[in-house]
Amino acid sequence: MTSFLTALGNEVRKGLLFAWAERLQIALELPFFTIFILLLGPMLGAGHQIAAGHLNWTLNSGRISLLMIAFVQTWARAAA
Amino acid sequence: MLTLTLPALFAYIIASTAALQGSGGIAEEVNGGTLEQAHLSPARPSLLAAGRLAALAAEALIPAIVLAVAFGFGYGPHWVIRPDVLVPLALIIADGLGYGLLMTALTLRVASIGAVVHVFNMAVMFFAGMFIPVALFPHGIEIFARFVPTTLGTEVLNTTLAGRGLAVAWSDGTLPWLLVHVAVLAGLGWVTYSRTLRRARREGGLSPR
Numbered sequence: 471m472t473s474f475l476t477a478l479g480n481e482v483r484k485g486l487l488f489a490w491a492e493r494l495q496i497a498l499e500l501p502f503f504t505i506f507i508l509l510l511g512p513m514l515g516a517g518h519q520i521a522a523g524h525l526n527w528t529l530n531s532g533r534i535s536l537l538m539i540a541f542v543q544t545w546a547r548a549a550a
Numbered sequence: 551m552l553t554l555t556l557p558a559l560f561a562y563i564i565a566s567t568a569a570l571q572g573s574g575g576i577a578e579e580v581n582g583g584t585l586e587q588a589h590l591s592p593a594r595p596s597l598l599a600a601g602r603l604a605a606l607a608a609e610a611l612i613p614a615i616v617l618a619v620a621f622g623f624g625y626g627p628h629w630v631i632r633p634d635v636l637v638p639l640a641l642i643i644a645d646g647l648g649y650g651l652l653m654t655a656l657t658l659r660v661a662s663i664g665a666v667v668h669v670f671n672m673a674v675m676f677f678a679g680m681f682i683p684v685a686l687f688p689h690g691i692e693i694f695a696r697f698v699p700t701t702l703g704t705e706v707l708n709t710t711l712a713g714r715g716l717a718v719a720w721s722d723g724t725l726p727w728l729l730v731h732v733a734v735l736a737g738l739g740w741v742t743y744s745r746t747l748r749r750a751r752r753e754g755g756l757s758p759r
Contacts, residue, residue: 491661492662492665494662495662498665499665499669502672506672506676509676509691520682523686524686525686527688
């Protein structure tokens with residue numbers, strides 16, 4: 471159990487050190503991706519509204535949930 | 551809709567190619583030691599920077615023109631092609647190159663430049679009107695989007711391509727703001743590039759450490 475906790479602590483520490491080394495990247499990416507997801511949500515599946523020249527900027531919870539999962543998974547893979 | 555978004559695709563390709571090629575190119579030159587060799591030349595640094603800009607312009611314009619022509623013929627958007635279209639086109643190219651030069655300069659100072667360039671390129675892709683025209687954004691986002699490289703250029707280009715002329719773009723304020731944007735971004739890119747290179751020369755940052 472002790473060796474497991476030591477290994478886990480080591481990995482967490484390494485991850486945090488790695489994140490600190492990339493703090494500028496994280497500071498840029500996190501707010502941008504948040505805004506990107508929030509703005510992309512109303513746009514997806516609204517082609518008819520866009521073509522008509524007016525877009526209703528409301529969020530759909532189902533679509534945003536899928537977007538969040540997709541982005542977190544993509545981001546986690548890129549970070550790994 | 552394509553009539554309004556295809557000019558933004560052209561502008562995005564100019565800006566993103568200039569940024570990626572500029573940043574990747576100078577990083578390869580640093581790693582290969584050729585950046586230091588180039589700066590041993592008796593040519594003035596400003597001349598070397600002008601040469602780099604010309605190369606970036608050629609690299610960015612080739613794919614942008616090919617795509618614009620292909621989509622133009624493929625979709626047949628209703629554009630009014632007149633000589634005044636050349637003004638926003640030239641300003642878009644200058645804006646994109648200024649942005650590319652800024653990213654090139656930051657490559658010598660910022661370790662995680664790859665991510666920085668990709669985030670900024672995504673911002674250009676999203677906010678400069680390639681997905682939806684800028685006028686469809688909520689008002690606050692629309693104002694923010696106009697600070698993003700090439701957004702104002704795309705708006706003026708759309709005005710001229712709709713056959714409404716530069717006078718309309720001037721009177722609605724987009725053309726004057728575009729001129730200011732190009733001057734500020736190009737100046738910022740040039741000054742940052744010059745200073746960063748001067749500092750790298752002084753501190754031995756022109757070759758791998």
